[in-house]
Amino acid sequence: MFNWNDLVYFLELARRGRLMPAARRLKVDHTTVSRRIFELEKSLSVKLFDRKPDGFLLTEKGHQLLAIAERIEQDTLAIQESVSAAPSAPTGRVRVATMEGIGAFYLAGRFAQLAVDEPGLMVELVTERHLINLTKREADVSVSFVPLAGQRLSVRKIGAFRLALYAAQSYLDRHGTPGGRAELADHAFVDYVEDLVFISPVHWLNDVLEPTNVVFRSTSLHGQQCAVAAGAGIALLPLFSAKTRSDLIPLLHDDVIVMRDIYLSTHEDLEYTGRVRAVTRKITNMFRDDHRYLTEFDAPIGSGSSGAGI
Template sequence: MFNWNDLIFFLELARQGRLLPAARRLKVDHTTVSRRISELEKDLSLKLFDRKPDGFVLTEPGHRLFAIAERIEQEAVGVEETIQAAPSAPKGHVRVASMEGIGAFYLAERFAELAQKEPGLVVELVTERHLINLTKREADIFISFVPPQGQRLSVRKIGRFRLALYASPDYARRFGIPRSAAELPSHTFVDYVEDLVAIQPVHWLLDVLEPTKVSFRSTSMHAQQNAVARGAGIGLLPLFSAKTNPRLLPVLPDEVIVMRDIYASVHADLEFMGRFKAVLRHLAEVVERDTALLTEL
């Protein structure tokens, strides 16, 4: 008979793909993870992982066990919530993934609010340029501008945000401000690095024009905003970030209006569990509360 506790090590290694990250998540030495996996494979008489140069990859039996182990995990985590007479305060870690811009300029402060309300929760905010795979448990919750694809995902649109053109006073003094959209092609812009755009809807300047004159490009929205504020050119920036910098001047605010949806996604197995439900509820509430901040100049 195998040791049920070995499934914890199996799940974490399957999700992380490498011993050291799995060990850090489990707060043990990497040799402990390796030993427990070896013991599990011996007890089941199955090879669960192929050892590759770049990490551990599930075998076919490993994939079958992973599906079973996840169900066991969800049942185990839900025991406390199910049997308690009164629901307890949510507690534990929740990993939220999102794009760098909205993560740094908007979500971080809102999660600080959540920490005050729910001190038992620890949110881990991970920023990525690509779409997170919730099916592979790269994160628990994903905040994105496009609905992700994957098996057993619960995806909900929780709001919208607006983007507007901005320039700095220095740029306005040197080059003037366009008086209509027809004048935009003659101006200089700040933009994304085209061949490194992982999610096309993030390359939002293309909703307005494809600039012929670009003075600065970056994969970081934060870097773009700083460059615009220093006079490098005109940039299309989300209101939630641009409003934080008094050196930014709106350009054609009544003529150029670009909108993006905000989606909150979670694996279906986690959706109704206390700590994940608390984070999702908080996100929906603050986005609704901040409608004016997100959409109005």
């Protein structure tokens, strides 16, 4: 007999592609996921997955069921939004995916106010070097430096931030302060690990030069910034991170201007649910209100937006 509850296990396995990740998300044993999928296939008399060495792939019938199951999931999520006695108070978990640097140095602290304003919400901030797949429900919301591509995604630009060259006084005492772009070739740099940059706009130092003397590399923006503060060399850092350290000195700020756009993405099925709408509204407002902080050296956080391009 068909069991509606089996669709929950089907959706997770379809999105994760493997038993263990699906089981962790559902907080059950992987054998439970396998058993429920077997029961679902038996009740429908169809094969929903091809079992491969590297995971589970949807069959044609599986893809058909996925479209139906996602509509059921969306309708289920909408029940509390529409029927609840207090629909104006959003509740639940919202997973926000972004890159490590902007997540740690900017978003995490700004989400603290959301916990005060909306105590029923709980944000999970997921940071990765690659772009999270919203279509597979790896997250509910994405904040990225590039517009996401995928089926039924709502994507819009919500702001921008500036990057600048920074160094520590100890480095400048040893090597001198560059007086122009032409002198940068004589200096040491801190940069990303080239073959581990999965989002090309993140390798922003290439907008300025291709350094011949890189003395330290890290996949972590925080790691790079710590190395610069210790005097290792010069790095191109976002203002939102560099402003957290008073010992970092901006260099050539009139000559080197590098900007990156910020995009907010959600799946159309979740875009207008109360919990996701509350979080996306908060994110949109914070980038609008902090536009000057994100793009100007002396502007404090919450100093307002110039309104350009936002």
